[in-house]
Amino acid sequence: MKAIVVRDEAAGTAGMTLVERPEPSAAINDVIVEIHASGFVPTEMEWPSTWTDRRDRDRTPSIPGHELSGVVTALGYGTKGVSVGQRVFGLADWYRDGTLAEYVAIEARNLAPLPGDVEFTVGASLPISGLTAWQGLFDHGRLQAGQSVLAHGAAGAVGTMVTQLAREAGAYVIGTGHAADRNKALDFGAQEFVDLDNDALEDVGGVDLVFDVIGGDIQKRSASLIRAGGTLVTIVGPPEARPPDGVAVDFVVESDRAQLCEIVQRVRDGRLRTNIGNVATLDDAVAALNPTERRTGKPIIRIRP
Ligand SMILES: NC(=O)c1ccc[n+]([C@@H]2O[C@H](COP(=O)([O-])OP(=O)(O)OC[C@H]3O[C@@H](n4cnc5c(N)ncnc54)[C@H](OP(=O)(O)O)[C@@H]3O)[C@@H](O)[C@H]2O)c1
Numbered sequence: 001m002k003a004i005v006v007r008d009e010a011a012g013t014a015g016m017t018l019v020e021r022p023e024p025s026a027a028i029n030d031v032i033v034e035i036h037a038s039g040f041v042p043t044e045m046e047w048p049s050t051w052t053d054r055r056d057r058d059r060t061p062s063i064p065g066h067e068l069s070g071v072v073t074a075l076g077y078g079t080k081g082v083s084v085g086q087r088v089f090g091l092a093d094w095y096r097d098g099t100l101a102e103y104v105a106i107e108a109r110n111l112a113p114l115p116g117d118v119e120f121t122v123g124a125s126l127p128i129s130g131l132t133a134w135q136g137l138f139d140h141g142r143l144q145a146g147q148s149v150l151a152h153g154a155a156g157a158v159g160t161m162v163t164q165l166a167r168e169a170g171a172y173v174i175g176t177g178h179a180a181d182r183n184k185a186l187d188f189g190a191q192e193f194v195d196l197d198n199d200a201l202e203d204v205g206g207v208d209l210v211f212d213v214i215g216g217d218i219q220k221r222s223a224s225l226i227r228a229g230g231t232l233v234t235i236v237g238p239p240e241a242r243p244p245d246g247v248a249v250d251f252v253v254e255s256d257r258a259q260l261c262e263i264v265q266r267v268r269d270g271r272l273r274t275n276i277g278n279v280a281t282l283d284d285a286v287a288a289l290n291p292t293e294r295r296t297g298k299p300i301i302r303i304r305p
Contacts, residue, residue: 003101004285005061012045016286021063024097024105026076031108033088035303037124038099039067040289041157042299049094065100065301066092069114069123079108081257087114089123089264091131091255099124100285100301112260115268122267125157125274125298130263132253133161136211136233137169140249145170147208150222151190155181157298158235160188160275162211167191168271174204176218184296188273201225209233215240223248276300 001023008015026032044050044064053059069089072082082088090111092098097105114123137143149166153159154175166173167189175181175190182193194201196218206227212219212234219241223232226243239248266272277297280288285301 001102002282003063003097004065004282004289005063006045006050007060009045009051013042013289016064016289018283018286019061021097021101023103026074026079026105028077029079029107029109030076030105031072031079031082031088031111032074032076033068033070033104033106033111034073035068035070035099035102035104036120037069038065038101038301038303039124039126039128040065040100040299040301041067041128042289042295047094054095059095063097063099063101063104065098066094067124067127068092068099068104068106069120070104070303073103075108076105081108082111082113087116087120087123088112089114089120089127090257090260091127091253094252100282100303102282102303109257110255112257112264115264118264118267120304121276121279121300121302122274123264124300125276126263126267127255127260128253129157129161129275129298130272131256131259132158132235133165133211134259134263135251135253135256136235137162137165137209140251141209141211141231141233143169143171143209146172148172148174148206150174150176150204150207150210150225151185152176152196152211152218152222153213154185154188154190154193155275155296156213157275158213159185159211161272163188163190164272166209166211168266171209174207176201180294188275206230210243212236274298281305 175185
């Protein structure tokens with residue numbers, strides 16, 4: 001099969017090459033999926049799991065990409081919950097070969113059914129950004145209607161999901177980003193926007209939940225804005241700051257079939273819009289994943305036309 005591989009951590013996405021690889025085989029509880037579309041998170045080259053296995057041994061050449069949509073072609077021993085020919089989407093294991101390939105072996109529990117009226121490109125854009133927003137807001141942030149959310153990077157892949165899900169849950173959303181992100185953030189439902197390069201973050205006043213996708217100084221300044229009992233949720237590593245009278249939580253997104261179903265149902269009935277950026281073929285993926293211009297939206301590789 002055709003696949004993108006990486007071998008050189010220092011080279012990052014520039015080190016991606018399109019090669020021939022053996023098709024994966026299905027282990028216990030595995031599913032083989034013929035991939036139709038793959039999502040990519042630009043920071044994947046910084047994740048240790050791209051380079052080493054769970055015992056910290058070199059696992060290169062590795063296939064990046066951890067979001068997929070496609071069709072089930074085979075089941076491993078004991079696999080239940082999905083069937084051959086079914087359309088699926090989901091989140092691939094961080095430590096296994098990923099989804100920038102024609103086929104992937106993935107545990108059934110990491111997949112959910114992709115309804116027939118949802119395009120593969122859309123399905124592949126949802127797992128990481130949708131689940132991260134859902135888990136950050138509801139599982140870790142315990143968001144309640146009437147609370148306020150400071151959604152950093154509100155025009156980004158995760159940020160647009162955070163904004164929409166928080167609004168739907170009855171929260172007041174203040175989005176942030178660069179000046180060029182203002183219209184997009186407001187379009188996705190933010191009620192206010194803070195240009196982090198030119199506005200004073202501190203003018204926001206108190207908020208109940210900060211959803212941090214940036215870290216560093218922005219995270220530290222945001223923590224001090226959190227009201228008593230509020231939460232800093234960060235997805236960029238261990239918290240560097242804590243709210244004076246609240247909690248700080250960091251987490252890595254987990255696969256969850258029920259949540260994937262909730263997310264895709266919202267897309268079907270128009271409550272949730274995806275934020276898809278550049279879409280390219282697998283043959284053009286290396287160039288597409290090394291853009292010369294600023295990214296806007298999640299990059300998707302369309303593996304099959
Ligand atoms: N822990 C987890 O489970 C998890 C899950 C998903 C993602 N992540 C991480 O979360 C981060 C965001 O992911 P994503 O897919 O949403 O990325 P993305 O689509 O690039 O969105 C991030 C947004 O924030 C903006 N931004 C970043 N730093 C900024 C700054 N200093 N000032 C103003 N705007 C800033 C970016 O704009 P510019 O790019 O133009 O600066 C972009 O619009 C990544 O680091 C990713 O690895 C973690």
